[in-house]
Amino acid sequence: MSWIAALPMYNVTPALDLEWREWLDDVLRRIKPACRIVEPDEELHGFWRRPNLLISQTCGYPLMQGLHAQVQLIATPCFDAPGCDGAHYSSVLVTRADARFDSLASCRGARAVYNQDDSNSGMNAFRHAVAPLARAGMFFGAVLRTGSHLGSLRAVADNRADVAAIDCVTFAFVCDVLPELARRVRAIGTTAASPGLPLIASANVPPATIAALRNALNETLTSRPARAKRLRLTGFSTLPLTDYARIGELESEARAAGYARLG
Structure with a gap:
């Protein structure tokens, strides 16, 4: 299967969009899948449900409104921002x-x-x-x-x-x-x-790939600390779906x- 990936949520400016895209490319190169970074060509609810979605980011509200049945949680980013507490x-x-x-x-x-x-x-x-x-x-x-x-x-x-x-x-x-x-x-x-906006994958993504993605996420923080600081990333938490019931x-x-x- 040819996988796809996209990060549509925190692209406040074109420059920040490029920074996130470069970060995502770094994550993908570490696990070496056959994966393309794409711009969603449909409304996000449909995109998040694509069977070949390797990694994307969603909002917790649609996640709990039915999306959770078709995706799996990879991790939730932790940000250095006023109003954040861990994940x-x-x-x-x-x-x-x-x-x-x-x-x-x-x-x-x-x-x-x-x-x-x-x-x-x-x-x-x-x-x-x-x-x-x-x-x-x-x-x-x-x-x-x-x-x-x-x-x-x-x-x-x-x-x-x-x-x-x-x-x-x-x-x-x-x-x-x-x-x-x-x-x-x-x-x-x-x-x-x-709980913050989670990174998700299609239910079709194998467990070993999910584990590899989690490792790659953390590696990108330690390998490029200056970039992590610009993206305000401090780490990733693996939250159970039950935590999102708070929404x-x-x-x-x-x-x-x-x-x-x-x-």
């Missing part, structure tokens, strides 16, 4: 730098923005944070979907929205490589933590509070 991460609640809001509670009636309906960091954790504040299932005056964390940050910075929840790893990269955008927003809180708990807790969707 767990949270979202940063942001508003405009000059906005009047100083907490999520102060955003009642404001304009919220989020990236995707299937995002744990941008939607699910955000919904969970808002749920205790909502009244009759409502909190915000308006809600806009942008399609990406960068889109959400720019909507807040440009005064098209007032508050967003941004994956803390994404936000750390924005501070690194897009400092002018980072200066236009301000953190006013964080969401609850949950479903965030959803259940919000629904139990009567807040089923951002609004």
Whole structure:
């Protein structure tokens, strides 16, 4: 089988995308499979389900919404970023730098923005944070979907929205490589933590290859420490799927509070 690989999640700029691609190429060269690094030519839910997927990265929300039945977990990256604790991460609640809001509670009636309906960091954790504040299932005056964390940050910075929840790893990269955008927003809180975005493989990948991938992941950190620092990588954890049940708990807790969707 001819395997494919892609890392679609933390490509904040073209330069960072290239850095991740070079890192992935280094991982693959260490296990020497017949594998191509590709750009997904379909929506990610379909791509992640490809039977010849050797390695990619997904969000924990779609993982627990059914994807887990067709893939296996390789490892979860650990990042050096504010809001991360080992393999767990949270979202940063942001508003405009000059906005009047100083907490999520102060955003009642404001304009919220989020990236995707299937995002744990941008939607699910955000919904969970808002749920205790909502009244009759409502909190915000308006809600806009942008399609990406960068889109959400720019909507807040440009005064098209007032508050967003941004994956803390994404936000750390924005501070690194897009400092002018980072200066236009301000953190006013964080969401609850949950397991980070896992590296996955098709269920067809043999166990020996999964083990080789895990070894290669760690080798790339020690062989190129400067690159690991730029990518904010500190290690990898092998989490059981049961750890990702926390993501479903965030959803259940919000629904139990009567807040089923951002609004």
